[in-house]
Amino acid sequence: MTLGEAYEQLSSADTDTRLRAARFLAMNATGGDRRKLRAALKRESVPWVKRALERAILRAGRSADPAASTADNYADPPQRLILELKAKAIDEVAGTIVHELAAIVGSLKLCAPRDVGEYSGTRTENLVNSLDSLLAGIRNLKSAASRADYSECDLACECREACDIFAEAGDVFRFGGPSPFLVEIDPNLFKLALTNIIRNAIEAVATLPEGSERLVTLNWGRAGQENWVSVIDSGNGFERDPASMLEFGQSTKSEHIGFGLGTAKQAMQTMEGDVYATNSKQGGARIELRWFSNDENTIR
Structure with missing residues (x-):
């Protein structure tokens, strides 16, 4: 063209x-x-x-x-222009941080166990692991701000493959969408967004008392000119305003850096979509990914 x-x-x-x-x-x-x-x-x-x-x-x-x-x-300036400027700033700043810190954190992970007696389980190990998690979060954030590269994919397969990453979660997943369901997405950005949301849902049901029903339900479909995927867990839901939990640095868990849902939102916005968080009427959290649909014949 x-x-x-x-x-x-x-x-x-x-x-x-x-x-x-x-x-x-x-x-x-x-x-x-x-x-x-x-x-x-x-x-x-x-x-x-x-x-x-x-x-x-x-x-x-x-x-x-x-x-x-x-x-x-x-x-x-329109909100979208502001978001694009934000994405550019994220990409540049995150790239600089990763470049400067990656070697230092890597060396620290190698040296700390040798230099600290009885390293396992110490506060030093916890701090090093937290720093490593922060660096991984910044890498993901940089990826979420990258330019989208669209291709046609089966949404049903993409959702199931994202859940396969969390095999240790056991039999918690339920699927409700049609298969196959062809959509146009950036597979890498979509998977980055969805896995962060699934991880959040798994952690929510893991805190339930023994004997409680632990479910993470994925559904997908099309509404008007939008494709959507919803992730609903059977946990206790968001304690604070659900929308605020999509911002960077927001987490109800003291050991988390609060990058997961913010990264998911950035990835979907890069894909010209968005993420919406609410508490489900049945209890638990509901997070929805939405983006433009340009394929009238999605079910084949």
Whole structure:
């Protein structure tokens, strides 16, 4: 696709065609394209296409046209542009931190057991493990802020494979969605988001008293122009405002750094979607992943 073809396709009556063009421009737009992109954004009504156009505007930067009026500039940048700037900052800062700390943490993990007597079970071991977990969380966060690379996948398989990672959890998983169910996702970003949410659910049911029913139920489907996956656990639910638990650094567990759900949210936002957390009416937590669907025939 060329830039000219992309701009022509932005006028298409077909949502999928406009979305493909907007995604192309989000990766290839230049400074001279900014006014065209803003005009397309004003015409657009579909949220997912608008998000891709906002990303394209961010990439294009300020217009090189000196005649561009001040009124053309955003006085109050759209939320999506703010999110894109946040993702860029996360990628750059996280990359620097990982580069600087990886060798130090690796050396510390090797040296501490030799230098500290009766190392196992000590506070020093706990602190080293916490530092290692923090570094792993920052690596995941950097991955969550990377550019999405879409491909067609079977959502049923993706959900089951994500659960297979947690084989030690035993027979806690239940599945309720159709199979096969073809969707367009970035498999790596999606799995990063889903595994963090599943891990949270497993930890929630693990704290239940002996004899309690421990279930983690995954369901998936399509609502309007959105694909969705829900993860519902039979735990005690969120003690605080569920939405606040999706922010970085938020956790009800003292030994956790609070990166898991925040990383899941960042990964889905990079994939032009989002994550929503609530307490289920039946008890336990419900976390839902939602993103744009551009395949009318998802069940084959």
